[in-house]
Amino acid sequence: MAEGDYRVADISLADFGRREIELAEYEMPGLMKTVEEFGKDKPLAGARIAGSLHMTIQTAVLIETLKKLGGDIRWCSCNIFSTQDHAAAAIARDGSAAVFAWKGETLEEYWECTMNAITWTTPDEGGDGPDMIIDDGGDMTLLIHEGKKAEDLFEKDGTVPDPASTDNAEFKLVLTMICRTLKTDPKKWNKIADRFIGVSEETTTGVHRLYQMQESNSLLFRAINVNDSVTKSKFDNLYGCKHSLPDALCRATDVMLAGKKALICGYGDVGKGCAFAMKAAGCITYVTEIDPICALQASMEGFPVVKFETVQSVVDIIVTTTGNKDIIRVEHMAAMKNNAIVSNIGHFDNEIQMEQLEAATTRFNIKPQVDKYVFPDGHGVIVLAEGRLMNLGCATGHPSFVMSNSFTNQTLAQIELWKERKTEKYQKGQVYVLPKVLDERVASYHLGALGVELTELTDDQAGYISVPKVGPFKPDTYRY
Ligand code: NAD
Numbered sequence: 001m002a003e004g005d006y007r008v009a010d011i012s013l014a015d016f017g018r019r020e021i022e023l024a025e026y027e028m029p030g031l032m033k034t035v036e037e038f039g040k041d042k043p044l045a046g047a048r049i050a051g052s053l054h055m056t057i058q059t060a061v062l063i064e065t066l067k068k069l070g071g072d073i074r075w076c077s078c079n080i081f082s083t084q085d086h087a088a089a090a091i092a093r094d095g096s097a098a099v100f101a102w103k104g105e106t107l108e109e110y111w112e113c114t115m116n117a118i119t120w121t122t123p124d125e126g127g128d129g130p131d132m133i134i135d136d137g138g139d140m141t142l143l144i145h146e147g148k149k150a151e152d153l154f155e156k157d158g159t160v161p162d163p164a165s166t167d168n169a170e171f172k173l174v175l176t177m178i179c180r181t182l183k184t185d186p187k188k189w190n191k192i193a194d195r196f197i198g199v200s201e202e203t204t205t206g207v208h209r210l211y212q213m214q215e216s217n218s219l220l221f222r223a224i225n226v227n228d229s230v231t232k233s234k235f236d237n238l239y240g241c242k243h244s245l246p247d248a249l250c251r252a253t254d255v256m257l258a259g260k261k262a263l264i265c266g267y268g269d270v271g272k273g274c275a276f277a278m279k280a281a282g283c284i285t286y287v288t289e290i291d292p293i294c295a296l297q298a299s300m301e302g303f304p305v306v307k308f309e310t311v312q313s314v315v316d317i318i319v320t321t322t323g324n325k326d327i328i329r330v331e332h333m334a335a336m337k338n339n340a341i342v343s344n345i346g347h348f349d350n351e352i353q354m355e356q357l358e359a360a361t362t363r364f365n366i367k368p369q370v371d372k373y374v375f376p377d378g379h380g381v382i383v384l385a386e387g388r389l390m391n392l393g394c395a396t397g398h399p400s401f402v403m404s405n406s407f408t409n410q411t412l413a414q415i416e417l418w419k420e421r422k423t424e425k426y427q428k429g430q431v432y433v434l435p436k437v438l439d440e441r442v443a444s445y446h447l448g449a450l451g452v453e454l455t456e457l458t459d460d461q462a463g464y465i466s467v468p469k470v471g472p473f474k475p476d477t478y479r480y
C-alpha cells in the first residue's frame with residue numbers, strides 16, 4: 001500500500017496507468033472537446049469536487065478533465081472490486097487528485113476511503129468538505145445525509161447513533177464512522193451541508209435514491225440526474241453492458257458461450273444490452289420481467305420471457321440486471337445445474353441472496369472474484385465478484401468511447417451546478433436532468449470519431465417539423 005494524501009495499492013504501477021490513460025484519451029473525444037472548448041476559461045476554478053465512482057482508466061480521464069477545467073479533486077471508488085490499481089497509481093503520483101482506492105478493499109476500508117475522499121486536508125472558512133460531488137450509486141450522498149441527521153439529533157437531545165441498531169453490515173460501518181466524527185468535529189456534516197452546491201449522479205440506482213429523497217423532502221441539495229441523459233442511459237447502460245458483460249464472463253471463466261442457455265433478469269437498458277450480447281454470442285437467451293412493456297419488447301425481439309422457476313434448472317449463465325433485490329434467491333441456486341454461472345451487473349449486491357448462499361454452502365475460491373459455492377448434495381454454482389457488479393469486478397467495465405459520453409454529461413453537469421450556484425436555476429432539494437441541447441451536444445462531440453455525416457435541415461424543413469435548425473431536434477417526451 002502506498003500513502004500520502006492518497007492511498008493506492010502500488011504507486012509503481014503509475015507509468016503503466018499513464019500509458020493507458022493516454023490511449024483512453026484518444027477514445028474519449030467528448031472529454032477532449034470539453035477541455036478544448038472550456039479549458040481556457042477554467043469554469044470549475046475554486047470548486048472542490050469529491051468523486052465516488054469506479055476508479056478506472058476512464059475515470060482517470062474524467063478526473064484530469066475536471067482538473068484541467070480548474071477543479072480541486074478528491075476521489076474514491078464506489079465498489080470494493082472496481083478499482084484499476086494502475087489508474088489510481090497514475091492519478092496519485094501525478095497529483096491529479098487525492099485518490100483513496102484499490103482493488104479488493106474491505107467494506108470498512110471502502111467507507112474509510114469515502115470519508116477520506118470527502119475530507120480536504122486543508123480546511124477553509126467553510127470547513128473541510130467539498131462544494132460538489134460526483135456520485136455513482138449514492139453512497140457519498142448517503143454519508144452526508146446520515147452525518148447531518150446524526151449531528152442534528154445529537155444537538156437536540158444528545159442522542160448518539162447506535163451501530164447495533166441495524167443488521168445491515170455496511171450501515172453499521174457508516175454509523176460507527178459518524179459516531180467518530182461526532183467526537184472529533186460535531187459540526188462536520190452541517191458545515192458540508194451548508195457549503196454544498198450539489199451532486200451529479202451517474203447511475204439508475206443512485207438516481208432512484210435521489211428521487212425518493214426529493215419525494216420525502218429530505219434531499220439537502222441540488223441534484224443533476226446524469227443517468228437519464230439520453231447519451232448516458234441509452235449508450236452506457238445498453239452498449240456499455242453489451243460489451244462488458246461477455247468480456248467479464250470470458251475473463252472470469254473462459255467458458256464457451258455459444259450453445260449455452262443464458263437467463264437475463266430484467267429487460268431495461270442494461271438488460272437489453274446483456275440479452276443482445278448473449279444472443280450475439282450464440283446463447284439461447286431467456287428474459288424475466290415484471291413490466292409488461294419491457295416483457296413485450298423482449299418477446300418481440302425473439303427472447304422467450306419466462307418466470308425464473310421455469311428455466312432455473314436448465315440455464316448455464318444467469319445475469320441479474322434489475323436494480324432490485326432478491327432476484328436470484330438461494331432456492332433458485334439450489335435448483336441450478338452444477339457449475340451454473342451466477343452473476344449480477346446491477347449496481348448493488350443485494351440482487352443475489354449472497355448471505356443465504358454462504359449459509360447454505362461451502363465456498364471454494366477459484367481465483368480472485370471467482371468462487372464456487374457447493375451445496376451439501378455436492379453440486380455447486382460459480383458466483384462472480386461475490387455477487388457485486390461483475391463487469392467491473394471481473395473485467396474493466398465499459399470501454400472508453402462509451403464512457404466518454406457518460407463522463408461528458410458528468411462534466412457538463414458539474415460546470416452547470418458551479419456556474420449557477422448563486423442563481424435560482426437549480427433549487428435545493430430538487431433533481432434535474434440536463435437540457436436536451438446539452439445531450440445533443442454530447443452526442444455531436446462523438447460523431448467525428450465514427451466518421452458520421454450528419455444531414456442538415458433546410459430552413460423550409462425546419463419550419464415544416466417545427467424544430468430549430470440547430471436543435472433541440474426532439475420534444476422532451478421523445479423516447480429514442
Ligand atoms: P432499468 O430500470 O432500465 O431496468 C431494470 C429492469 O428490471 C426494469 O425493466 C424493471 O422492470 C426490471 N425489474 C425490476 N424488478 C424485477 C424483477 N423482480 N424481476 C425481473 N425484472 C425486474 O435500469 P437499468 O438502467 O437497466 O439499470 C439496472 C441496474 O444496473 C441499476 O442498478 C443500475 O444502477 C445498474 N447499472 C450498472 C452498470 C454497470 O456497468 N454494471 C451500468 C449502468 C447501470
Ligand code: ADE
Pocket residue numbers: 053054055056057058059240392396397398399403
Ligand atoms: N461504469 C461502467 N464501466 C465503467 C468504467 N470503465 N469506468 C467507470 N465507470 C464505469
